Amino acid sequence: MELDASRFDIRLAANDAEVAAAQRLRYRVFVEEMGAPAADADHARRLEKDRFDPHFDHLIMIDRQRAADDPLDRVVGVYRLLPGERARQAGGFYGASEYDLSPLEAQPRRTLELGRSCVAADYRGSAAMHLMWTALARYVTEREIEILFGVASFHGTDPEAVAPALSYLHHRHLAPPDLRVRAQPEGFVAMDRLPPAALDARAAVRQIPNLIKAYLRLGGFVGEGAFVDRDFNTIDVCLLMDTARMVGKYKTLYAGGAHAA
Secondary structure (H helix, E strand, C coil), X not given: CCXXXXXXXXXXXXXXXXXXXXXXXXXXXXXXXXXXXXXXXXXXXXXXXXXXXXXXXXXXXXXXXXXXXXXXHHEEEEEEEEEHHHHCCCCCCHHHHCEECHHHHCCCCCEEEEEEEEECHHHCCCCHHHHHHHHHHHHHHHCCCCEEEEEEEEECCCHHXXXXXXXXXXXXXXXXXXXXXXXXXXXXXXXXXXXXXXXCHHHHHHHCCHHXXXXXXXXXXXXXXXXXXXXXXXXXXXXXXXXXXXXXXXXXXXXXXXXXX
């Protein structure tokens, strides 16, 4: 699908109605497509929401040309962003329920939690995600963020079904000790399910969702252990990016913001 970038408005949600539009897209993707029970969702209004939403910035992509009976359905891309200094107001990071984030909380550097990233089904495979990442780069640059992190998901809750992918991530992309968060005990599953010698790297990579592969191309890492999130019908891994360790052209992107895309 080819898209004219000029048809999109990509910015932070400016009011409650725009946050609701972000929550509507999240509902369509996570609840209706992926089958997440989403206990905190407003099912009557088809909004996926939780107590953290008021504290996050919501990066939204609006398609001005999209035909929609409901204005809430014009948002076609979403990212939820929580700067570290604001996490205290929220009672901590959202990801702390799944990972021990003390290695990040001990960092004197600026952090940003990413989450609820999704694009409407009919915009996947287009430039939509690239446009969202370019806007994210601007946000990161303007706020001098140094460490980005957040959970990303495999569909389903059976770790054996994605054992090759989890093992590949553990053996090839485990975070360095200073960033190595660990899954909380109540949902912890080991990722090193297969030894390196038994891995078929190509088969493993095919199991990895595109969003996770994109973070890895940026030079991202994963924390230790995955977390089974039954409320969202997923197996989550914690992805981390250190802008000082990013690979070449992507480091340039974040150093220059959207102009370097």
